[in-house]
Amino acid sequence: MSLKGRDLLSMADLEAGELMLLLEEAARFKRALRAGEVRPSLRGKLVALIFQKPSTRTRVSFEAAVRHLGGHPLNMNASEMQLGRGESISDTGRVLSRYVQAITLRTFAHREVEELAEAAEVPVINALTDLEHPCQVLADLLTIRERFGGFDGLRLAYLGDGNNVANSLALGCALAGMGFTIACPEGYEPDEDILDRARSLGGEEGVRVVRDPREAASGAHVLYTDVWVSMGQGDEERRLRDLRPYQLNGEVLELAHPDAVVMHCLPAHRGQEITDEVLDGPRSVVWEQAENRMHAQAALLHLLVGEED
Numbered sequence: 001m002s003l004k005g006r007d008l009l010s011m012a013d014l015e016a017g018e019l020m021l022l023l024e025e026a027a028r029f030k031r032a033l034r035a036g037e038v039r040p041s042l043r044g045k046l047v048a049l050i051f052q053k054p055s056t057r058t059r060v061s062f063e064a065a066v067r068h069l070g071g072h073p074l075n076m077n078a079s080e081m082q083l084g085r086g087e088s089i090s091d092t093g094r095v096l097s098r099y100v101q102a103i104t105l106r107t108f109a110h111r112e113v114e115e116l117a118e119a120a121e122v123p124v125i126n127a128l129t130d131l132e133h134p135c136q137v138l139a140d141l142l143t144i145r146e147r148f149g150g151f152d153g154l155r156l157a158y159l160g161d162g163n164n165v166a167n168s169l170a171l172g173c174a175l176a177g178m179g180f181t182i183a184c185p186e187g188y189e190p191d192e193d194i195l196d197r198a199r200s201l202g203g204e205e206g207v208r209v210v211r212d213p214r215e216a217a218s219g220a221h222v223l224y225t226d227v228w229v230s231m232g233q234g235d236e237e238r239r240l241r242d243l244r245p246y247q248l249n250g251e252v253l254e255l256a257h258p259d260a261v262v263m264h265c266l267p268a269h270r271g272q273e274i275t276d277e278v279l280d281g282p283r284s285v286v287w288e289q290a291e292n293r294m295h296a297q298a299a300l301l302h303l304l305v306g307e308e309d
């Protein structure tokens with residue numbers, strides 16, 4: 001099994017076995033980094049990191065991962081590129097392919113990462129679009145695997161907006177063999193095509209949409225939430241009002257499995273989608289989850305463009 005030369009635009013680009021290989025490689029990288037024994041498999045390679053939206057974790061964890069692997073990150077703010085003045089994504093991809101060995105892009109329309117991947121001759125990685133955030137979910141699954149030793153018999157309950165993170169989680173849980181339940185108000189469901197795809201992977205029963213956050217949380221092994229207003233979304237007042245009943249707080253956490261963990265991709269809006277008490281509480285694994293972004297992305301880059309062992 002090899003991921004060499006591939007793109008990662010959606011969690012659906014991976015088969016279950018490939019996901020497990022990635023998680024195994026991420027765990028291996030994490031151990032090697034702690035032991036000071038990372039093999040520089042990106043030596044002499046350049047990775048372009050393009051951002052059309054703000055980022056803390058994705059930007060720094062990619063840059064750190066590339067450097068740990070002996071490569072060179074080229075961090076680019078799209079507004080300072082010709083991209084910001086109307087040069088096409090395709091032309092940008094063609095040109096960058098002559099300089100670098102991989103490209104990551106954070107942008108708005110998902111179609112843009114697809115266009116970039118079609119034009120580029122090097123692997124393209126989705127660093128978040130309005131539709132998906134697969135790199136986040138690789139780190140989330142790594143964190144769950146560390147905590148529970150695997151995925152069998154586990155269920156993740158996502159409370160709130162059916163956004164990019166929820167979409168990738170639905171696919172990721174289905175691929176990993178975990179149950180996924182989202183509790184959200186009407187009109188805030190994940191993308192319909194993604195739900196269909198997740199159900200084709202994880203079964204009708206394995207991927208559920210409910211209205212009651214208490215129903216979703218009951219017995220769940222992972223409680224997950226994300227912001228109520230994602231980057232680029234308007235209508236803040238309505239969204240905050242509609243999503244208010246879906247807050248991840250101590251009362252909801254009480255209903256979860258006794259070993260349940262709390263996850264959030266961050267940045268958090270404390271007091272909105274999650275309370276301080278829960279985010280900073282003993283069940284929270286959010287800081288491990290954030291650290292795991294770097295390990296998961298190092299594994300991804302190693303498998304896509306790294307030199308073989």
Ligand code: CP
Pocket residue numbers: 054055056057058059128136265266267
């Ligand atoms: N979770 C995440 O992608 O964070 P950033 O927006 O800081 O990259």
Ligand code: NVA
Pocket residue numbers: 128163164165226227229230231265266267
């Ligand atoms: N759903 C959020 C995730 C941020 C990492 C957003 O798109 O803004």
